[in-house]
Amino acid sequence: MARTERPERLSRPAYERELLRLQGELVTLQEWVRAEGRRLVVVFEGRDAAGKGGAIQRVAERLNPRVVRIAALPVPTERERTQWYFQRYTAELPATGEIVLFDRSWYNRAGVERVMGFCTDEEYARFLRQCPLFERLLVEDGILLRKYWFSVSDTVQEQRFRSRLEDPTRRWKLSAMDLESVTRWEAYSRAKDEMFAHTDVPGAPWYVVEGDDKRAARINMIAHLLSTVPYHDVPRPALELPPRPPSTGYRRPPRDLQKRVPDRAAELRRRKGPAAG
Template sequence: MTDEKAATLSRKAYEAELLRLQIELVKLQEWVRAEGARLVVVFEGRDAAGKGGAIQRVTHYLNPRVARIVALPKPTERERTQWYFQRYVAHLPAAGEIVLFDRSWYNRAGVERVMGFCTGEEHRLFLRQCPTFERMLVEDGILLRKYWFSVSDAVQQERFQRRLEDPLRRWKLSPMDLESITRWEAYSRAKDEMMVHTDIAEAPWYIVESDDKRRARLNMIAHLLSSVPYHEVPPPVLDLPERPPSTGYERPPRDLRTYVPDHAAHL
């Protein structure tokens, strides 16, 4: 993609296309619910690659009872003794549900591998078992989509700096994020090895170029929609009923309740 083409995406065009895609996502949601489908979307990539922003745009207008985000904390002592995939299985969708993994079982191939949080044998076992695990999901009827958000080192550095200076986003920056700067090549090698073993026909990896966040979001959502054979489900016919006449109910005096102060009145 040339710089000239990248520069043609204005905010107005971005917002218009994003809204169009989000309308389609609602249609996808209703199809999933009506058909009893199960959709899993895995979001992976380096720190500050734009995964969180993409997930927010995907779920913005969706029903949280249908589409839920799974972002697991570090495993407990008990979970460390379980089969590695076990705690992820508990979050897989039932019929009519969409699950978006904000990082997933691929932690073992990335952070755990590079930071030494797993042994070499545990990492090798993961690379052997992961394709089998994902084939089992697909064979059972789960729609599995895997997206890797790819960001350059220069853009990652810029985003880290902005987080450091922005009090609203400072919480996004952790010591682990800073480690990723000094271990850039180690993460690159780990990602390449992961792709060799887990980019399988049944569940391929899709790379999202994410130096341009707006473009990345549109590209990812458009691809997801194109990869699922959904169709529009006609909504139920609803008519607002007329309000019945009053039967004499009177609201209790306001001074019997505690109201939130009108902060906005002082702006």
């Protein structure tokens, strides 16, 4: 059987130009959410190393953290384990004029908890019954809910895992649980298929993002999100920089009275020498 060739990777210049344009649109979306008092929830799920984290960063990096918040919940406490499963997630939902990006979400139960045996069959079945009802309540209450599943091939996932193992600045992205997903590839596939069968419903559908090309995945996901929300440009108050008033005689204290950080940058400039330009 002939191998299917992957499409050419999106070039960095094209990616950066379009990303900047889309991030400008995200700012407009943010201002619309704030001014109109809307609530937006975006759920990011998918395979380990499929590109969820990078996409979330690109969505949020130019936005106001007072309006846009990333919810990345840790392992539940013993007390939280005794609560209604959705309870700790409801506490993270947005108030009026806010956007919440879920870096993983209540769908942990349908994925890692199911595959790794961290929940019982009864708890899993209850989740599949309750999740569509839970999300219907969110939508009926006026929350704009968008759910994205980031897909990645087994070959690319393994490449990304190896890259993280070799990079000390990215090793933190790997855990024993992540590596376990390599040997449980088909189990995760079956869990995802069953999850979609129960939770890909009108009003709260799943949208699949192909993640082998991270740049393309980010562009595609952000463009789609923008296309699904009826936002518009919101008039902003005119701002003008006031003139600086004349001095009243203030004198700055001597610098040697303050503890200052060492000038590491000066050392680097000296190393490069005068030819650095």
